[in-house]
Amino acid sequence: MSLIIILICLTAERFLLHKQALHQPVWFNDYSDWYYRQELPVWMRNGFGGVISLLLQQLFDVTLAGLPGALFACAVLLYSLGPNDLDQQISHFIKARDEGDEQHARGVARNLLNDEPPPHDPAYSQAVAESILIQANNRIFAVIFWFLVLGPIGALLYRLASRLPLTHTAGEDLDFHLFSRQLVSILDWIPARITAFSYAIAGSFEDAMNGWRSYNEQRFDEFSDSASGILICTGSGALRLASVLDRNRDDTTHHLYLVEAAMSLVWRSLVVWGVMLGLFTFADWL
Template sequence: MLTVTVLAVAVILAFLLDRLLGEPRRLHPLVGFGNLAMWLERRCNWWRGSESVGRLVLGGLAWLLLVVPLPLMIALVWFSGELSLLAEILLAVIALYLSIGWQSLREHGLSVVEAFSREGLEAAREQVSRIVSRDTDAMDESAVSRATIESMLENGSDAIFAPFFWFILAGPAGAVMYRLANTLDAMWGYRTERYAAFGFVSAKLDDLLNWAPARLTALSYALLGHTATALRCWKQQAADCASPNGGPVMCSGAGGLGIELGGGAYYHGQWQSRPTMGAGRAAVIRDINRSIQLVDKTVMLWIGSWLTVWIVIWVKGSVFL
């Protein structure tokens, strides 16, 4: 019961820290991890043939080398029984705080809204180009809105709710393991000649780690929005999406907001057809704020649900004691 209490206190403190301070502006550990990953990839991704088994094996070994050691060390320390109560709380808070990006995600979305309000469409395009990989030069208001909202909804799952899920399930080591694995997927998980085989393990393991939290996020978006529409969109549209986890999250979120997302877009000068997600009217700039509010409400729902579970465990434990 003490460990559950530590996790409950850590959730509150970590999310408060993130909301007040955002991500560290300097010396973020993930920046160093990303640099290490790039260095290792340049030295391991050498096997001839973009689809070769050799590249796949080397990519898997590189993943293990980068992702496993730190969470393993954290787990050994966490379960050693040698930490004081204060040290346990500090370790848990720091691990979760550095693994989530709630305030950073909000700032990215709000920057698009503020740029559009102050300087117009061109400024909004510039801001959205910082958070999406698609071409933004010819975007109209609806396209800017769709791109931003899709990023808010999908990254809400990746950057907030998945690390939260693994923190509750496996403690500080779980949150750190997820964040490292997700970072590698963002770097290596591309179907390009360079990464198709080398990043295969990274992409598949990220899909696996995100499977449960993505669907819990999709369910949360549905419960906090137009529930019936969100569930219908999730059921009917998610299978057509390229991402097995992003599909449920974005389809449910768009349906919950009562807007349409998706549709074709240019990526590096190439037109890519994408399925429609959600139902209702076309997205506009004001819907970006609505998507941020949906993510915020989902954060409150998850924290409230976890604290409720903690209270039930604490009360039952007190009764039996």
């Protein structure tokens, strides 16, 4: 049943639902602001206690919706994916660059990176390609992982937790921000490594494993968290990004092939997940 629900939700998000506003967690931002303003004990509003209390309260409220099991699971998983369609964003980015609309392209890139992109290629396209490797885990793979482990509440838990560092409360309370980042890192630890391994299977396995080892041995300090580091190093290895850039170092055109290759790797990895889930489901039926 889990495999069927996942396939239904991935298909619906990709082909049936085009109103991205339905995925935007504006309500959660408003809810967190309201929660922060309540006359609650300090331990329930600040730091680690505030993070956990806010999440548990909201998860408890959601479970009271009373929807039948399968319908509830579909609704929650579909909401938890995203909030933006990664493939659609990349399509807009590539189209904008092809048409010379750099303002739009940089706006999309800024949204993907949560930062200002580099000014010129190949660093510009490489940064977007690396962000795809991270965002695919955050928006798709980690959500599916926690759905499989804890059901629909697991998927929602991950989605809400990933929003906590971006809330007004996190901006006002440094401890809240730090603990919310730590919570996301904990939730990302296992799915990020499974996603990285799926990148290796879907791409150049040996180069991907070399990238993983290079992160552990040499590049650990380059990244703000281990999930991002492993995803970028392993995914870049799977794409043979370094050798591709070296062969095309004199190319003065857009390096959009890097972005396209990264998105293709994500789709192949999703197929790997689907095949593995299908095999586990089939084995369970026997």
